[in-house]
Amino acid sequence: MDNRIDLGGNLSYISLGDLLQFLGSNGSTGELRIRSPYSAETGLLCLSKGNVVDANLGKIKGIDAIYQLFGWLSGQFEFVSDSIERVNVIKQSRMEIILNALRLLDDGAIPKLGPTTSTPAKSKTAAQGGDSAFTDIIGPPIEYMYVVDEEEYSDGDIIVQQGSHGSWFWVILEGMVEIIKETSRGPVHLVRIKEGGFIGNTSTLLKEGIVRSATVRAVGNVQLGVVDSQRLAGEYNKLSPEFKTLIVSINKRLIEVTDKTVDIIHKVNNLKVDPKELKPFIKQGNNDTQLFEITKGAAFLFRKPKNTGPIYLANLSQGDYIGHIPFLDLGHEPHMASVLITKEFACTRRDASVIQKEYEALSTMFKNILNNSAACISVTTNIACKQ
Amino acid sequence: MAVFNIKSREIECKIVYYGPGRCGKTTNLEYVYKVFRKQAQGDMVSISTEGDRTLFFDFLPIGLGKIKGYDVRVQLFTVPGQVQYRSTRKLVLQGADGLIFVADSLEDRREKNMLSLKDLQQNLKDYGQNIFKIPLVLQYNKRDLEAQGFSLMSIEQMEKDLNRQLKVPWFAASAATGVGVPETLKKCLTLTLKSLQDQF
Numbered sequence: 347m348d349n350r351i352d353l354g355g356n357l358s359y360i361s362l363g364d365l366l367q368f369l370g371s372n373g374s375t376g377e378l379r380i381r382s383p384y385s386a387e388t389g390l391l392c393l394s395k396g397n398v399v400d401a402n403l404g405k406i407k408g409i410d411a412i413y414q415l416f417g418w419l420s421g422q423f424e425f426v427s428d429s430i431e432r433v434n435v436i437k438q439s440r441m442e443i444i445l446n447a448l449r450l451l452d453d454g455a456i457p458k459l460g461p462t463t464s465t466p467a468k469s470k471t472a473a474q475g476g477d478s479a480f481t482d483i484i485g486p487p488i489e490y491m492y493v494v495d496e497e498e499y500s501d502g503d504i505i506v507q508q509g510s511h512g513s514w515f516w517v518i519l520e521g522m523v524e525i526i527k528e529t530s531r532g533p534v535h536l537v538r539i540k541e542g543g544f545i546g547n548t549s550t551l552l553k554e555g556i557v558r559s560a561t562v563r564a565v566g567n568v569q570l571g572v573v574d575s576q577r578l579a580g581e582y583n584k585l586s587p588e589f590k591t592l593i594v595s596i597n598k599r600l601i602e603v604t605d606k607t608v609d610i611i612h613k614v615n616n617l618k619v620d621p622k623e624l625k626p627f628i629k630q631g632n633n634d635t636q637l638f639e640i641t642k643g644a645a646f647l648f649r650k651p652k653n654t655g656p657i658y659l660a661n662l663s664q665g666d667y668i669g670h671i672p673f674l675d676l677g678h679e680p681h682m683a684s685v686l687i688t689k690e691f692a693c694t695r696r697d698a699s700v701i702q703k704e705y706e707a708l709s710t711m712f713k714n715i716l717n718n719s720a721a722c723i724s725v726t727t728n729i730a731c732k733q
Numbered sequence: 734m735a736v737f738n739i740k741s742r743e744i745e746c747k748i749v750y751y752g753p754g755r756c757g758k759t760t761n762l763e764y765v766y767k768v769f770r771k772q773a774q775g776d777m778v779s780i781s782t783e784g785d786r787t788l789f790f791d792f793l794p795i796g797l798g799k800i801k802g803y804d805v806r807v808q809l810f811t812v813p814g815q816v817q818y819r820s821t822r823k824l825v826l827q828g829a830d831g832l833i834f835v836a837d838s839l840e841d842r843r844e845k846n847m848l849s850l851k852d853l854q855q856n857l858k859d860y861g862q863n864i865f866k867i868p869l870v871l872q873y874n875k876r877d878l879e880a881q882g883f884s885l886m887s888i889e890q891m892e893k894d895l896n897r898q899l900k901v902p903w904f905a906a907s908a909a910t911g912v913g914v915p916e917t918l919k920k921c922l923t924l925t926l927k928s929l930q931d932q933f
Contacts (some may be wrong), residue, residue, distance in 0.1 A: 361824070363820070363824045364824065364827075367824075368736075371736050371738055371745050372738065372740070373740060373741070439775060439776065439778060441778050441789045441808075442778040442780070442789075444824065445778060445780045445787050445789060445821060445824075446780050448818075448820040448821040448824055449780050449782050449787070449813075449818065449821060451820050452817050452818045452819055452820050452821060453783070453817070
């Protein structure tokens with residue numbers, strides 16, 4: 347096979363719909379391959395005289411594979427003009443495929459795959475199937491200024507052992523790691539994190555020798571950058587008490603959501619209170635932009651997916667933030683989850699715009715770390731809801 | 734943005750029907766597809782979107798001449814008005830070469846018409862187009878309903894509401910019976926081809 351490419355580019359510049367129209371009006375015959383850093387699978391579309399006749403994406407075949415690919419907001423594509431010997435698996439016309447796919451995308455029936463910060467939370471509701479291809483997290487471009495040392499690991503190496511103490515904080519320079527939660531019923535594989543993503547969370551900046559909440563293992567060869575935690579800690583120390591509390595709260599929420607997800611995978615009923623004794627505080631789908639800090643009592647976070655009952659995601663308590671965080675997409679309340687509270691619950695309102703201003707003044711590295719935590723929460727929540 | 738297809742020596746351009754929900758965009762297109770069946774190429778694609786439908790088919794206008802020796806092929810679209818159908822709207826509107834705005838003559842749809850036209854202007858702006866520059870035709874639809882006792886806005890009022898600044902060609906129509914439908918499309922095609930000729 348030769349490496350000739352007749353047309354190549356990125357989907358973030360020309361969308362799949364536009365690309366198919368272009369290849370269509372050209373009457374092109376050949377193979378279109380699409381790769382995304384967010385997916386382990388490569389998409390393949392076979393075109394004959396401008397019409398898509400077959401497609402696959404990992405195990406997904408035919409028209410469904412094309413629909414999934416419409417959710418890829420970024421990714422490299424390559425078209426190679428070649429004779430195609432395939433039966434027409436796909437019968438729909440070009441424009442029918444495009445218009446239908448876009449409708450499904452806008453209806454939220456196709457999961458969007460792309461930079462986590464720009465994906466509206468709404469689109470994540472309908473993520474379908476349990477394919478691991480949709481649970482990878484990739485980070486933003488790496489800030490090498492913060493990398494003080496490099497380390498290499500081979501496939502299968504344990505980078506962090508759950509339960510051990512450690513305060514190192516890494517950024518993935520190359521390769522992929524897997525986050526595994528060790529439980530009494532065996533290890534649970536949660537998410538995979540790729541280039542630009544982080545290992546460790548901001549709580550490692552707060553105190554020395556924190557207990558690791560999960561195991562991290564190399565998948566293939568991995569190159570890690572040790573992050574200058576002193577520099578980050580310096581930045582952290584200058585933050586307002588409210589912002590520090592918010593960071594702690596986000597970390598706590600990630601650990602909570604991870605624990606609850608593991609319980610759901612093991613089919614353990616983990617809600618220790620009677621739901622009838624709780625009253626609603628924030629309703630899912632709400633557009634409310636208020637932000638609160640819990641001062642007393644407890645709050646319980648639920649997501650209600652379309653086809654099943656509510657899923658219990660986290661137990662939040664004093665010091666935790668609930669409500670709308672304008673700069674972070676956790677995939678939770680108010681759009682994607684509800685908050686129920688106990689009788690004793692009390693909270694104070696926090697000015698989201700003040701906190702947002704503080705966020706905007708943060709270094710890119712610090713923002714990236716917070717976004718990484720948010721992406722982990724969002725992706726882990728989706729795993730919980732897919733069970 | 735029209736596409737020149739060197740291989741087939743065709744210019745492919747796009748005309749989009751826009752307007753508030755239930756104003757008769759799809760009825761317009763269905764009529765064109767039915768009556769000018771011989772000029773339509775391939776099947777009509779119909780996608781059900783919430784509260785509306787998105788239609789598409791290829792159309793070969795006859796008797797409108799060629800551009801620089803190229804045949805002209807027109808893609809006719811309707812676009813769903815609902816806010817959530819962002820991706821569809823973008824794909825359809827982004828490269829539109831000509832537009833037909835279908836307004837509903839029913840009195841109680843007055844505000845909906847104006848909002849939809851404003852929407853169109855904003856959407857075009859988002860995709861780098863200008864409503865004052867793109868070939869545009871207005872259609873005041875459902876004129877036949879007056880005979881059935883519905884109260885309609887007068888043409889003068891609709892002109893004042895929608896066309897005061899635009900000053901584009903307009904047609905009174907009744908898409909259900911076909912009155913005014915070919916005229917609207919023909920005018921839009923003529924304007925579009927003229928604009929393409931000026932561009933290239």
